[in-house]
Amino acid sequence: MQPDKNPVREVLMKIENLKTYFPVKKGVFKRTVGHVKAVDGVSLDVFRGETLGIVGESGCGKTTLGKTILRLCSASEGSVKYQFPDGEQDILQLKGTELDRARKSLQIVFQDPYSSLNPAFTIFGSFADPLRKFGVKKRKEQEEIVAKLLADVNLPRDYMTRYPNEFSGGQRQRIGIARALSVNPELIVCDEAVSALDVSIQAQVLKLLKKLQNEHNLTYLFITHDLSVVEYVADRIAVMYLGKVVELAETDELFKHTLHPYTKALLSAIPIADITRKRKRIPLQGDVPSPVNPPAGCPFHPRCKYCTDRCRTDAPLLTPGTSEGQIHYVSCHHAQEIAEGRME
């Protein structure tokens, strides 16, 4: 992977200061007493043809971010500017048929392959709806397209007449991927797409996703909690914590020169299937704070060992820094000092 080969990359989607708050309601009159700040001011560029990995622990807002982009959750603030074939538009402002058209470009693969396929429909039935919606009316044509899609994900043609309960988890997930492909999207949000699968099946699906990306020139937003998986698939990685992006860099760069203390702790906590490599764990105290009432200042400060007075009051911004010519965004006041070993 050489990111600097073509330095001018086309921005496919520009997320700016995106916020998604869910109201917390209490009492008889259901008054709003607070907000769950699931996504709290995220700005990201997604380049055409790349895989952007979004990682974080449960409750950090990674799934909500994916859903907000697809308008499955409504945003409170911010914009998502997307380069449609006929010009740039803010996805969050689209209505009616325009939104339908946008959904043709943006698709999602869900986490749980057992609940994302309708058990009452045959596989063909599940595929036919989106096809009909986007202009393929004749049954013969539909069948041809479904057969081709199934072939793309290495499943035989006659599976289209079967029901979801006849398939294993890995097969269902492949059907889910084929369905996402059925309308020729440009961007696919993979929301924990391999997390529910057994390890031996995971590898099949990961390889398939990589193959399809090359064949169809797809852009992936790969949401996962598994850093080993994201290292394998992603070109760039954004690490989220409590609704904010705390670190963003090219995959190799992020793993080589980890800057944010949270990312460091996260990496050290992952068990590695290699007994020759024993590492020192960086223990994190306590749990992730509640997103209803996030700590003031840096959201990570209650668990951070480098925490200073400034961190308690002053929230750091995601600022670009460079190391060895690579752009590396991090939101930490002391990133530079930690990297140079001046803080211990």
Add this chain to the structure above:
Amino acid sequence: MQHHTHEVILEIKNLDVNFYTNQRCNKALRGVSFSMRKGKTLCIVGESGCGKSVTANSIMQLLPELSRIESGSITYQSKKGEIRIDTLKRNGQQMRRIRGKEIAMIFQDPMTALNPVFTVGFQIDEMIRSHNAVSKRAAAKKSVSLLKDMGVSLPEQRVHEYPHQYSGGMRQRAMIAMAMACSPNVLIADEPTTALDVTIQAQIFELMLELKVKKDMAILLITHDMGVVAEMADDVAVMYMGNIVESGTAEQVLASPAHPYTRALLLSIPVLGKGKNQKLEPIRGTTPDPYNRPPGCQFAPRCDYASPVCLEQMPPETDLGEGHMVRCFNYKEISHAAR
């Protein structure tokens, strides 16, 4: 897996367990043998449906009603001598005395394993009082100190709270506190951290390691994650479709795997730090239907090294020396091919 430095506390020999549904029979376990030693962690690793949890539940006699231990033995070395757990009545007095006191279990999902209508403190007290003749007050005091040992902050207040007021990691700590309430000799942990985040998982593992060393406990850790195995295990048993296909020390199994399934499993997972260009080799096909198992080696239909005999016969356990066991006809050829 026999090392004489650590005393064997639980031994399972040739265990067969069947499940019966609608006149069909799922041979869930076939000839499972292993032993657990004091102060050691044995990891059972395998994919879903391979029989890991069934093994754990048969030790605890918690199998569902329509299932039966067909043959084999589970021998527990109690202080008063050997006890054959497989011959005990599931809900008999003797089994109830062992369950929880001598052998305790941590379940995968703490939300369903804790009772939502009782406080956490009440549930730990109940455990203590059913095995020891102590007063209510003493039990309550013990619960507080247990929660404190598990790293729950403000335990005096927390014992009065209900499970839904706890976070996932806290709930799992409460579960471990409950399991530790009677200082068991054997701790069975069935995927204790699968529902948790990695940073919380690391905390729970630190806790388990500490308990193992301090109390000289034997731990049976069930997992599907090879990373966890590398991190936690002293001994490893790899299961596939109801058989232990390979077992030995962590080093033997992970560094020089002899069974094609273990090998394939290790090659199919992305390993952190190896970068984007690492080669993943998926295992072809899918796990067979448990009601329609292949006649010979269970892995043969997916195995690259399968020979005609594999399709007909189940390979016997072969000892490779120093306790490294493998169930494969062609292991010699495979270790050659790897080099």
